[in-house]
Amino acid sequence: MGSVPFITVEGPIGIGKTSLAKAISEHFQYQLLKEIVDENPFLDKFYDNIEEWSFQTEMFFLCNRYKQLEDIHSKFLQHHKPVVADYHILKNLIFAKRTLKDQQQFNKYLKIYDILIEDMPKPNVVIYLNASLDTLLKRIEMRGREFEKKISPLYLEQLSLDYEDYMNTFEQQHPEIPVIRFNGDEVDFVKNEHDRLNILHTLDTTIKKGVHLL
Numbered sequence: 001m002g003s004v005p006f007i008t009v010e011g012p013i014g015i016g017k018t019s020l021a022k023a024i025s026e027h028f029q030y031q032l033l034k035e036i037v038d039e040n041p042f043l044d045k046f047y048d049n050i051e052e053w054s055f056q057t058e059m060f061f062l063c064n065r066y067k068q069l070e071d072i073h074s075k076f077l078q079h080h081k082p083v084v085a086d087y088h089i090l091k092n093l094i095f096a097k098r099t100l101k102d103q104q105q106f107n108k109y110l111k112i113y114d115i116l117i118e119d120m121p122k123p124n125v126v127i128y129l130n131a132s133l134d135t136l137l138k139r140i141e142m143r144g145r146e147f148e149k150k151i152s153p154l155y156l157e158q159l160s161l162d163y164e165d166y167m168n169t170f171e172q173q174h175p176e177i178p179v180i181r182f183n184g185d186e187v188d189f190v191k192n193e194h195d196r197l198n199i200l201h202t203l204d205t206t207i208k209k210g211v212h213l214l
Contacts, residue, residue: 004080005030005207006121008088010167011129011184012160013151014140019190020127020199021086027200031076033085036064038145046099047150054099058109062092066116073121088126089117094166098159124177125206127199128167131184133157139184178206 007024009017018034025032037043042057069089076083092113100106131139136156140148171179180202182189189196 003124004077005082005084005125006077006123007082007084007125007127007203008123009084009086009127009129010088010091010163011131012136012163013148013156014136014143015129015131015184016139016190017086017129020129021084023189023196024084024200024203028082028084028204030082030084031072033068033072033083035068035085035087036061039064044147044150047147050099050155051101054096054101055105055109058092058096058099059112061095062109062113062116065089065092066120069120077121085123088123089120090166090170094159094162098155098162122177125203126167126170126177126179127203128163128179128181129184130160130164130181133160135185136160178209180206 005028007021007030009021009024011017021032021034024030040057040060042053042060046053046057065087066089072083072085075081093110096106096109096113100109133153133156137153140151140156167179167181170177180199182199187195187199189199
């Protein structure tokens with residue numbers, strides 16, 4: 001393979017991105033990059049009033065993800081050390097399009113987003129997880145984050161559809177980046193070792209075919 005693997009795991013809230021990223025990190029001995037969630041000071045307010053706090057929430061996530069990716073690039077990718085992340089920067093647009101109802105705010109956000117991601121490292125493999133609303137709600141309840149209890153099922157369902165649309169578009173726009181899909185209704189990589197090993201084997205096969213760092 002001609003370049004260092006940079007794997008990202010994506011999917012809607014509650015699907016198990018961090019759990020899978022950890023499993024990949026431990027199995028392949030890759031550096032793990034976890035997104036900052038609990039430290040966002042606006043998140044609790046956001047789920048109380050999405051329209052009022054959406055811009056602050058999305059800007060916090062964007063700036064922190066930018067800083068994380070900048071660090072991971074300088075400390076690991078530049079030194080040919082593989083990385084697995086439990087998010088992709090593209091999720092910022094998925095959430096922003098759904099939550100920033102004010103067109104002027106969204107346009108401002110988009111300008112900042114485009115500037116920040118211009119020189120960011122891009123993943124060369126994306127693992128995309130999705131599941132039914134019932135599965136997502138059960139997993140959110142199981143992990144017990146207080147602020148996530150406020151998430152509207154309608155919001156979560158729409159977010160899941162947004163992810164599906166965006167990933168379909170992503171595959172069309174970036175045919176050179178493999179997207180490996182798994183259905184969370186059919187696999188349980190946390191409790192079922194066979195499912196977990198199958199995902200790891202699929203990823204290993206994809207990497208060995210050769211990926212290109214963009």
